[in-house]
Amino acid sequence: MLLKNIKDIFHKELDEIYPAEEVDSFFYRCIEHYLHLERFALVLQPDLVLTKEEETPLFGALSKLKLKEPLQYILGTAHIMDLDFKVNEHVLIPRPETEELVEWVISEVQKQTSDTGHQTPDIKILDIGTGSGCIAIALAKKLPNAKVYALDVSEQALKVAKENAKLNEVDITFIQQDILNLELELELELELEFDMIVSNPPYVRELEKEQMSDNVKKYEPHLALFVEDEDPLLFYKAIMQFAISHLDKKGTLYFEINQYLGKETQALLEAHNFSEIELRKDIFGNDRMLKCQLN
Structure with missing residues (x-):
């Protein structure tokens, strides 16, 4: 599936629960965490295709976000004072x-x-x-x-x-x-x-x-x-x-x-x-x- 289509799915599923800007943040933090892609990845590669294996953790995170589970718990990490912490x-x-x-x-x-x-x-x-x-x-x-x-x-x-x-x-x-x-x-x-x-x-x-x-x-x-x-x-x-x-x-x-x-x-x-x-x-x-x- 195209990465940009997955972003659209995030918004379709989550925009009624969270502000659109927060959904954007969720999506970008997920692709950074799971795929090691920067926010501008879609700008550089608008037709980037993911494998099924690459898609799976993104949709797993999406399912948990729909249940209002905090993203930090989903990813298992939080950031404070320029330091990373497991949570x-x-x-x-x-x-x-x-x-x-x-x-x-x-x-x-x-x-x-x-x-x-x-x-x-x-x-x-x-x-x-x-x-x-x-x-x-x-x-x-x-x-x-x-x-x-x-x-x-x-x-x-x-x-x-x-x-x-x-x-x-x-x-x-x-x-x-x-x-x-x-x-x-x-x-x-x-x-x-x-x-x-x-x-x-x-x-x-x-x-x-x-x-x-x-x-x-x-x-x-x-x-x-x-x-x-x-x-x-x-x-x-x-x-x-x-x-x-x-x-x-x-x-x-x-x-x-x-x-x-x-x-x-x-x-x-x-x-x-x-x-x-x-x-x-x-x-x-x-x-x-x-x-x-x-x-």
């Missing part, structure tokens, strides 16, 4: 907001380096709820002198994160523990003081579930997404308590947060004796990130 149903798909959080952390470290005139310092960073490992790995990649630790409750998620660390050639210390279980303080690896703790914990309330698209609700891990309406800041409370014991003096804590609970999360930090609190919006204008310092 599957056990980990969240990295999002632009999380990339902004990572960039904020990196910029603060680089600013400190510039102010002191020294090279990037040897710092210890802990990523809580690491999932695919995207935050920890990006920090380790961009801050090569940092010693990075990554914690998650999910054995399956940590398996993915370890593969991603190997893929991106960084050394991360991975720890399987539940941050809601304070006995983790007994873990040898965590008898440390960290210069920075970073976390993108579960923060979507059950009442907000209906606002979310099916490709998130049906396919992404609920363990990493949702919290009960009655205690939506449960993970933030636990992480703050942990930080009080395990952040170095003047250590910094960074959170990705629920856009509807920015003020509430900030008030929680203030109540736990954190200072220098900064609430920052994401590229979409939503309250999304918090930074604070331990007194």
Whole structure:
């Protein structure tokens, strides 16, 4: 079949579900992934014919897209901070907001380096709820002198994160523990003081579930997404308590947060004796990130 005809089929089958521009993106990402063809392949070869073997994965992806499965899970890969990550149903798909959080952390470290005139310092960073490992790995990649630790409750998620660390050639210390279980303080690896703790914990309330698209609700891990309406800041409370014991003096804590609970999360930090609190919006204008310092 002609490649251009397959593109037409993508639009015929998907245009009622997704915007046409997104369908174009799906098609081009699929031919790049499965056939190693650039976007301009059809311009250079408008009559390019595919074999049956070459067609099969494209139509397989199309079938899954019709069911609203995220393309990243279909292809098994996601891209953030100029790095590639393996993803599957056990980990969240990295999002632009999380990339902004990572960039904020990196910029603060680089600013400190510039102010002191020294090279990037040897710092210890802990990523809580690491999932695919995207935050920890990006920090380790961009801050090569940092010693990075990554914690998650999910054995399956940590398996993915370890593969991603190997893929991106960084050394991360991975720890399987539940941050809601304070006995983790007994873990040898965590008898440390960290210069920075970073976390993108579960923060979507059950009442907000209906606002979310099916490709998130049906396919992404609920363990990493949702919290009960009655205690939506449960993970933030636990992480703050942990930080009080395990952040170095003047250590910094960074959170990705629920856009509807920015003020509430900030008030929680203030109540736990954190200072220098900064609430920052994401590229979409939503309250999304918090930074604070331990007194």
